[in-house]
Amino acid sequence: MAVTDEVPLIDQHCHAVLARDPDRDEFAGGLTEAAAAGTRDRWHSSLGLAVRRWCAPVLDLPAHAAPEDYLDRRAELGWREVTDRLLRATGVERWFVDTGYAPSPGLEPGEVCGAGHEVVRVEQVMEGVAGRPDSPAAVLDAFRDELRDRAAGAVALKTVVAYRSGLDVPGECPSDRDAEQAAQAWLRSGGTRLTDPVLHAWTIHEAIRVGAELGLPLQFHTGFGDDDLDLREVDPLLLTDFLRCTRDSGAAVVLLHCWPFHRNAAYLAHVFDHVSVDIGLTLPYVGVRADDVLGEALELAPFDSVLYSSDGNVLPELHHLGAVLWRHHFGRLLDSWLAEDVLDVDTAERLAFGVGAENAARLHPRLGRPTAR
Ligand SMILES: [Zn+2]
Structure with a gap:
């Protein structure tokens, strides 16, 4: 039996499943x-x-x-029975669900087992308030109010700037004047999909402020994803200035997915105490190489900065595989470390429990601790 077998999991980034066959x-x-x-x-x-x-x-x-x-x-x-079986077998206690993308009709994993919590996508909040008020300044104010309202009931914020203008987000927040000018141009062009880099930067810095106030981490999509993104623009190292400038903001930053830049992400978690790294989405895709990818993330990432997630989306198979492959491959990696006398069993258990649940719980103190080890 591996030390990862019985660890309760917090799936700190996933999506709803398709509620039909x-x-x-x-x-x-x-x-x-x-x-x-x-x-x-x-x-x-x-x-x-x-x-x-x-x-x-x-x-x-x-x-x-x-x-x-x-x-x-x-x-x-039938989809309902399949979903029930696959999700229950994960051992996930809490699902953090990014509601910015959901299949239709969708079913949130927390409606099947465990507890569900919302991750709010900041770009969706901005796109939702566009056109409601009549001036750019009023749109920015409406975004601030709406983000605080939504964040109050959420567990984390998330940005998909990687998919829009890339991760080269400036360390300093654009001035309100620059943001208003960018908002004006965006509203003139219809105020639909947000792509303007200045307005993105402003919303992200605002999200950091809200995160610091309410104790919510800001999750960044980084690394691979669907063909909507440009992989050349999503290396988390592009966030270096931003991370340097926000290190004392009081808000935590979570780098999601990361592959093939998981070593770069691990370096950022190494040098910035407010940065955590998550390699969800990656494990089911990299097959038998998952032990190595996990090992590479753990080369430099402090062990209390590494988080589990599945990024499961649409198919409950993905939520399931995130969990069982994490248990299998991380268990195998830790077994090999034990065999080589790199660590003792207590420390291996602490490491597995930390990555599986406790590190995420520490980032979300309002949720309380996961059920024992
Ligand atoms: Zn996702």
Whole structure:
């Protein structure tokens, strides 16, 4: 038995699942970050192998069941039963759900098991208030009010600036005057999808202020994601000035996903005490290399700065794989460290419990501690 087997998990970044049966193309589309199912066999990948190896037995199939058999069995059981089985088997106690993207119809994991908490996307708040008030200054004020209102009931804030203008966010907050000018141009162009770098920077600095006031971390998408982003613009090292300038802000920053820049993210967590690193989303995609990726993150990241998440989205298979692959690969890594006498069992347990739940709980003191080790 590995030291990770019984750890209660806080899934500190995930999304809702699809509340109906997906068709075959939709399911295949859920196994890739490419825009659509496309022409390639999406099952013929590390993630496809993981579904067959780890999810098939949860649906009473042999491990490595063929994709066709898996999809037939899934349809036979129905999405509700499949979701119930896959989510309950994760051992997740708390789900932090990014509500900025949700499938339709969607079901939040906390409605199935454990407790759910909202992660508020700051760009969505800005896009939601655009056009309501009549002047740029009034839009900025409305954003401030709305962000505080939404944040009061949330567990974290999140920015997707990586997808919009990239992670080169300035250390200093743009002046209100510059932000108003940027807001004016944005509202003139329709005030829909926010892409202006100045307005992004202003909203992110405002989110840091709100985070510091209310004790909420600000999560940044970094590293790979779907083909909407430019991987050249999402290395977390681009945030270096921003992190240097916010180190004494009182707000915590969480770098999500990070691959292939997880070593850079680990360095940032090493030098900035307010930075934590999460390699959710990565594990199911990197297959048997997950031990190495976890090991690389732990080269420099202080052990109390590393967080678990699944980034599960649409398919409950992804929430499930996030948890079982974390337990399997992190357990194997810690077993190898124990075998080499790198640490003792108590410290290995502390490390597993920390990454699985306690480090996230420390960032969210209002939630209380996870149930014992
Ligand atoms: Zn996400």
